[in-house]
Amino acid sequence: MRIKDHPILSFPEGKTVEFSFEGKTFIGKEGEPIAAALHDAGIRVLRHSPRHNRPRGFFCAIGNCSSCLMVVNGEPNVKVCVTPLRQGMKVEYQKGKGDINAAD
Amino acid sequence: MRQTDLAIIGAGPAGLAAALEASRAGARVILLERDDWLGGQLVKQTHQFFGSKNEFAGMRGVDIATHFSEQIEKDENIQVFTGATALGFYEDGVLTAACAGRMIKIKPRTLLVASGAMEKMIPFENNDLPGVYGAGAVQTLMNVYGVAPGKKVLMVGAGNIGLIVSYQLIQAGIEVEAIIEGASHVGGYWVHASKIRRMGVPILTNHTILKARGQEKVEGALITRIDENWQPVPGEEREVSVDTVCLAVGLSPLAELLWQAGCEMEFSPQLGGYVPIRDSNLETTEEGIYIAGDVAGIEEATSAILEGQLAGISAARKMDYRIEEEKVEEIKANLETLRAGPVGEHIRQGLANVER
Amino acid sequence: MLKKDGVPSPEELQEVKPSFERLQEGPVVIVECMQEIPCDPCYYACPREAFRPFDDINQKPEIDYKKCNGCSICIAHCPGLAIFVLDYPYSENEGLLKIPYELKPLPEKEEEVTVLNRAGEEIGRGRVVHVLNTKKQDRTAIVSVAVPKDILMDARHIRLRRGTDEG
Numbered sequence: 001m002r003i004k005d006h007p008i009l010s011f012p013e014g015k016t017v018e019f020s021f022e023g024k025t026f027i028g029k030e031g032e033p034i035a036a037a038l039h040d041a042g043i044r045v046l047r048h049s050p051r052h053n054r055p056r057g058f059f060c061a062i063g064n065c066s067s068c069l070m071v072v073n074g075e076p077n078v079k080v081c082v083t084p085l086r087q088g089m090k091v092e093y094q095k096g097k098g099d100i101n102a103a104d
Numbered sequence: 105m106r107q108t109d110l111a112i113i114g115a116g117p118a119g120l121a122a123a124l125e126a127s128r129a130g131a132r133v134i135l136l137e138r139d140d141w142l143g144g145q146l147v148k149q150t151h152q153f154f155g156s157k158n159e160f161a162g163m164r165g166v167d168i169a170t171h172f173s174e175q176i177e178k179d180e181n182i183q184v185f186t187g188a189t190a191l192g193f194y195e196d197g198v199l200t201a202a203c204a205g206r207m208i209k210i211k212p213r214t215l216l217v218a219s220g221a222m223e224k225m226i227p228f229e230n231n232d233l234p235g236v237y238g239a240g241a242v243q244t245l246m247n248v249y250g251v252a253p254g255k256k257v258l259m260v261g262a263g264n265i266g267l268i269v270s271y272q273l274i275q276a277g278i279e280v281e282a283i284i285e286g287a288s289h290v291g292g293y294w295v296h297a298s299k300i301r302r303m304g305v306p307i308l309t310n311h312t313i314l315k316a317r318g319q320e321k322v323e324g325a326l327i328t329r330i331d332e333n334w335q336p337v338p339g340e341e342r343e344v345s346v347d348t349v350c351l352a353v354g355l356s357p358l359a360e361l362l363w364q365a366g367c368e369m370e371f372s373p374q375l376g377g378y379v380p381i382r383d384s385n386l387e388t389t390e391e392g393i394y395i396a397g398d399v400a401g402i403e404e405a406t407s408a409i410l411e412g413q414l415a416g417i418s419a420a421r422k423m424d425y426r427i428e429e430e431k432v433e434e435i436k437a438n439l440e441t442l443r444a445g446p447v448g449e450h451i452r453q454g455l456a457n458v459e460r
Numbered sequence: 461m462l463k464k465d466g467v468p469s470p471e472e473l474q475e476v477k478p479s480f481e482r483l484q485e486g487p488v489v490i491v492e493c494m495q496e497i498p499c500d501p502c503y504y505a506c507p508r509e510a511f512r513p514f515d516d517i518n519q520k521p522e523i524d525y526k527k528c529n530g531c532s533i534c535i536a537h538c539p540g541l542a543i544f545v546l547d548y549p550y551s552e553n554e555g556l557l558k559i560p561y562e563l564k565p566l567p568e569k570e571e572e573v574t575v576l577n578r579a580g581e582e583i584g585r586g587r588v589v590h591v592l593n594t595k596k597q598d599r600t601a602i603v604s605v606a607v608p609k610d611i612l613m614d615a616r617h618i619r620l621r622r623g624t625d626e627g
Contacts, residue, residue: 001251001252001255002250002251002252003246003250003251003252003276003277004277005277005564005565006250006275006276006564007150007275007562007563007564007599007601008150008164008166008275008562008599009150009166009247009250011249011250032249033249036245036249036251039245039251039253040251044234044235044320044321045234045320045321046234049232054232055233055234055319055320055321056232056234057233057234057235057236057321058234058237058241058245059236059237059238059241060223060238060240060241061237061238061240061241061244061245062138062139062240062241062244063138064222067232081241150562151539152501152537152538152539152598152600153539154497154498154499154539154540155498155499155500155517156498156499156500156517157500157501157503157504161499161500161501161539162501162504162537162539164598164599274563275562275563275564277564288464289463289464290462290463290464290465290466293495293497293540294462294463294466294494294495295492295493295495295497295538295539295540295541295542296540297462297465297466298462298466298467298468298492298540298542298578299540299541299542300466301465301466301467301578301579301580302576302577302578302579302580302616302617303576303580303617304576304580304581304619305580306465306580307465307466308465309464309465406498441498441516441517441518442498442517443498444498444516444518445496445497445498445516445517445518446495446496446518447495447496447497447498447518448498448518
């Protein structure tokens, strides 16, 4: 959910881009972190922990905690909380620790 | 290899103030910032700052960040790298950083670590569930990117951060169910507590969270009253219906680089954890390495700005740039004034043990 | 008690209340800043020097009620949003309350609003008389609400009623 009318802050309109998450198409703002666009779309689970299969979501927002590692354009272990969103990005859940050989 | 007079790690209030002060004395500065913007936590602050009119009091944090950024941009002595994470500081005096997928190497004559702090975490069942966020993350999401973290929030912690972020949530149109606080009293400024209370948000002191509810994401939380030994009081448990749990349970200094650089460290409960031993000019036990802001001890943004000024001017003096001694005394006096009241008592106690 | 839950006790409030006589005379400030914190913008905000100079910025504000004319400039300059203006003799049955307001949407003139006390409890209805939001206020609006005289001393916030069932 986007914050529309804020008493103090104003948020730049920004360019809307399309990206896919698990095969479905979503929209977000160009340059915002992928995680922000996913959060806006109501997606809370970003991965499952490799050992105990616990759901993991957005947590630190500064690229510290590894809670948000996803596969982006085939590349695993991308910290989506600090990776800018671009037109046409393909975002997917990562299985386990992520397979670098799966990348193009 | 890049050469410079002063390398600064972190462009929050301390780092920005230091860069400007050192540059004013004539020093060349390289400023490294991990985020893509300057200002650190300042950019997330919608409230007017406290403190003295001389140090930005009355200005909103986000506007102070803009003010500093504009000055830094104009300053030809200061070279800025955003999206740059400092990686290490080595025995030969070389600082490395990762920036845009490359490693850069810097050999500075002096170094200022203004890396800030990281959030603390508390243990409770399901504290790893999506929907449990640090207060910093909530602020980043809603105040930087304009995305609501949830619809209804339980805030854990009634220090200044918990109170301020609760207010910011309401400003963003998000409901705050309650603020819970383990201690028997509100830790933050009472005026922050009052403004939240009159909007109808309860502050429950002597309360803690036992578990977050939900399978894939937060759907509620179980809270309880606790006694003076922080043990749950039987029969005082309560379910709250929220989709977000926000943790504002304190900060600890982000001091890894100082450990690596060999600075003598001391544990200070009043200052939030291990902090470097420093002299009255904020130089650590390693010559030429300075500190300012939360990494020197958890405090707040106004003191971070003043410490930044002091460290910046001190580093410049170390390199024999001409500075005004009166200015140094003035900054020190302002810092002392800021910390002189009852809310600064723990800072004064903490500093007494780490200043040599 | 402020320290316990952010709501001042009657004893705590006693410290910051203008005298009954002063209240009767017309608009006057009430500065609900009861903790020694390092902060001094109120002193600089007042054009009539009704805030006494701070020897030390950690002091609590001291007000010379004789100098204060209730002009309300200070309201938007308090970082703690702790300053209010009360006009007790505003009309026969109503007093006027001026509060800082940093929420959206802003209330509109003549709008009926729910009045809240310091604990956020509903204590009655009020009527918005004026909304001031100049550039100098830097996004802290000042809302003037006419409220029944008997709740003026307790009223400290408003809630908009539009969009709600009761509205």
